[in-house]
Amino acid sequence: MSQGLVEAGRQTGRSGLSRRGFLKFGLSVGATAGGGLLIGFSIPAKSQDQRDASTVIGGDAVETPQNGVFAPNAFVQIDKSGKVVLIMPKVEMGQGVYTSLPMLIAEELEVPLDRVTIDHAPPDEKLFTDPLLGGQLTGGSTSIRYAWEPLRQAGAAARTMLVAAAAQQWQCDPATCDAQGGKVMRVSTRQTADYGDLVEAAAKMPVPQKVTLKAPKNFKVIGKPVKRLDSPEKVNGAAKFGLDVRLPDMVYACIVNCPVFGGKLVSVDDTNARKVPGVKQIVKFDDGVAVIGEHTWAAKRGASALVVQWNEGPGASVTTAQLFDDMANASLQKTDAIARKDGDVDMAFSSAKTRVDAVYKQPLLAHATMEPVNCTVHVQADSCDIWIGTQVPTRIRDAGMQATGLPADKIVVHNHLIGGGFGRKLEFDMATQALKIGKQVNAPVKVMWTREEDIQHDMYRPCYYDKVSAGLDDKGRPVAWTHRIVGSSVLARFAPPAVKKNGVDPDAVEVASDLPYDVPNQLIDYVRHEPRNVPTAFWRGVGPTRSTFVVESFVDELAGQAKADPVQYRRELLGKSPRALNVLNVATKAANWSTHPAQGQGKGRGVSVMHAFGSFFAMVADVTVDKNGAVGVDRVVCAVDCGMVVNPNTVEAQVQGGIIFGITAALYGEITIRNGRVEQTNFTDYRMLRINETPPIEVHLVQSTEAPGGIGEPGTAALAPAITNAIYSATGKRLRQLPVGQQLHSA
Structure with a gap:
């Protein structure tokens, strides 16, 4: 996700708290039932009768404050043993928040990082809303941006109160005391007190109205490379993902969804399925059938034995070619959805020496997460439990309320680690389907999609059609620029208020409407066009992924037109x-740009620049194109300015992962539709980049004192044009359509 979803948050957030108010936030404090200290954000609390004394979080019971003292947005709890618990409002899906966010607390609280433990937050948007996104969700590369000041201030406030409590006991000035290593020390006498021994007294201290945060030069934790705290459990198998849920008396469901988007179930002959040993039940719903088995194999064999008739509906004739023809026709429409208008474009074109026009096309893409879609539910008359790995716990809870008719306090969401999110688990269709099934099964039921079902019934990154033109002056510099973006509006479905009154989807036009380049006359507009019957959703990098490919490819074309070095x-x-400019210089120097291979020799080097998610990126890619048109990426050099860095290890890993994800999409990623059906089924025909194909990746972090930017998605978003520009350097062929492999083979 990106600025589009941040915009959604500003317009749809239910907390009533502005971003400015959030960053200024106040602190609440109180004693827990066990005599601990609780520090949290002053978002309006629920009354005690609205919540239990013990809230189930991620399958574990976590004590919450008694007597309605307060309810935090994200909070720090310190018990008598000195253990610090951070209730985590973000879900871990590989981006490293289970390490980086505790680092913020540890820094200002002055505790060793290994003393900070984590519990998942329950679904509650009044308590855990991210003001940047307007809901309790994980995405948009916002986790560090959201937590940067509030968590540090929470830690600093807790430290201040612990010091005050110690000073009171020692009858001295707090200024003569210091905190470090989870202890308070009186400097003159070397007396010490552990935090755990001070929590009850500290809870009675007045809340500091203002705390001074550390200067970056004094950081002990922030900015230092730290190994991921969640890695050991992921290596030894102790980490629990949604697929790892095991419950007493649990049964398993294997799904057969209608193969055509929008189709409905007519009838099913389950005679043979019921004969399969271990099959317990057949469940029908509007667009699919579920076979319930004692174990996965029974359910899968039973599903294979079904004979199903479908009403395929109007979607049965849809093809990929139709989708692009539709967008080409839509691009001719008049639109009032103007994202940016600077200067006089018409006059600038009329006086330009040269005009360059191009059309770019990008395909549907699946998420293909390593952990396929799954959800376990237990629906009972007076309660509903849902076990899932999700980026949107409150939407999962709401789906449970809608499906069962039960109130919110009877719906318990057990959120787990996510084996790859990439935007797919911002959706809740898997939970809705599981709940339909669970209502008909008298036991906990785990609903799992096969890899084939997952790829063929995804909610896809939209296909896009972009028309872009530029007028160049006599020196080859752009004086006029128009860019028409045609494609689906994910925000119109996901967060309708975020779409501008004039119809502009901020996500669809991001990057395109805020070029880093100096172009005096610009017109950027948008035509919303939904693909026939095909569901669309956010995909890692969202709008900037699409726009950066177009903008940076086209800038390279303009450089070629001007006979200039890109x-x-x-x-x-x-x-x-x-x-x-700085990241461009850093990346090209590290890549030794001046020695790049000559055009047309089968080897090439390309570059791209991007500003999105609050971060600045530059990529340099080296490629080899063989005589058969196969592309190999030989090396990627990336320069990153993401402001203040919390954990350099996390930044490097996220950029590397994003680049690999981006190479996969650029070279191979394409979902095609024929007769209303997705043609790809598994990693055999929706292939991933393999280990032996993965290039060396250099990540150069630029030192910065700016506030942190996002890092989870930019690597993916900035990568594709560097590859296509390198292919031009190698072959002289301009590629305006992805994936590149198909284009080179068909050229």
Whole structure:
């Protein structure tokens, strides 16, 4: 997700708290039932009769404050043993928040990082809303941006109160005391007191109205490379993902969904399925059938034995070619959805020496997460439990309420680690389906999609059609620029208020509507066009992934038209964006750009620049194109300015993972539709980048004192044009359509 979803948060957040108010936030404090200290954000609390004394979080009971003292947005609890618990409002899906967010607390609280433990937050948007996104969700590369000041202030406030409590006991000035290593020390006498011994007294201290945060030069934890705290459990198998749920008397469901989008179930002959040993029940619903078995194999064999008739509906004739023809026709429409208008574009074109026009196309993409879609439910007359790995716990809870008619306090969501999110687990269709099944099964039931069902019934990254034109002056610099974006609006479904009154989807136009380059006359507009019957959703990198491919490919075309070096051409246009210029210089120096291979020799080097998610990226990719048109990526060099870095290890890992994800999509990623059916079924025909194909990846972090930017998605978003520009350097062929492999083979 990106600025589009951040915009959604500003308009749809239910907390009533502005971003400015959130960053200024107040602190609440109180004693827990066990005599501990609880520090949290002052978001309006629920009354005690609205919550239990013990809230089930991720399958474990976690004590919450008694007598309605307060309810935090995200909070720190310190018990008498000195253990610090951070109730985590973000879900871990590989991005490292279970390490980086505790680092923020540990830094200001002055405790060893290994003393901070984590519990999942329950679904409650009044308590755990991310103001940048307007809900309790994980995405948009916002986790560090959201937590940067509030968690540090929470830690600093707790430390201040613990010091005050110690000073009171020692009858001295708090200024003569210091905190470090989970203890308070009186400097003059060397007396010490552990935090655990001070929590009851500290809970009675007045809440500091203002705390001073550490200067970066004094950081002990932030900015230092730290190994992922969750890695050992993931290596030894102790970590629990949604697929790992095991419950007493649990049964298993294997799904057969209608193969055509929008189709409905007509009838099913389950005679043979019921004969399969271990099959217990057949459940029908509007667009599918579930076979319930004692174990997975029984359910899968039973599903294979079904004979199903479908009403395929109008979607049965849909093809990929139709989707792109539809968008091409839509691009001719008049639109009032103007995202940006600067200067006089028409006049600038009329006086331009040269005009360059291009059309870019990008395909549907599946998420293909390593952990396929799954959800376990136990629906009973007076309660409903849901076990799932989700980016949107409150939407899962709401789905439970809608399906069962039960109130919110009877729906318990057990959120787990996610084996790959990438936006797929921002959706809750898997939970809705599981609940339909669970209502008909008198036991806990685990609903699992096969890899084939997962790929063929995904909610896809939209296909797009972009028309872009530029007018160049006599020096080859752009003086006029138009960009029409045609495609689905995910925000219109996911967060309708985020779409502008004039119809602009902020996510669909991001990057395109905020170029880092100095172009005096611009017109950026948007035509919303939904693909026939095909469901669309956010995909890692969202709008910037699409826009950066178009913008950076086209800038390279303009450099070629001007017979200029692509890097020097960009430098001359980045005078008003010093951070973008800096990462370009860092990346190209590290890649030794001046020695790049000559065009047309089968080896090439390409570059791209991007500003999105609050971060600045530059990529340099080296490729080899063989005589058969097969592309190998030989090396990627990336420069990153994401502001203040919390954990360099996490940043590097996220950029590397994003680049690999981006290479996969650029070279191979494409979902095609024929007769209303997705043609790809598994990793055999929706293939991933293999280990032996993965290039060396260099990540260069730029030192910065700016506030943190996002890091989970930019690596993916910035990568594709560096590859296509490198392919042009190697072959002289401009690629305006992805994936590149198919384009080269068909050229």
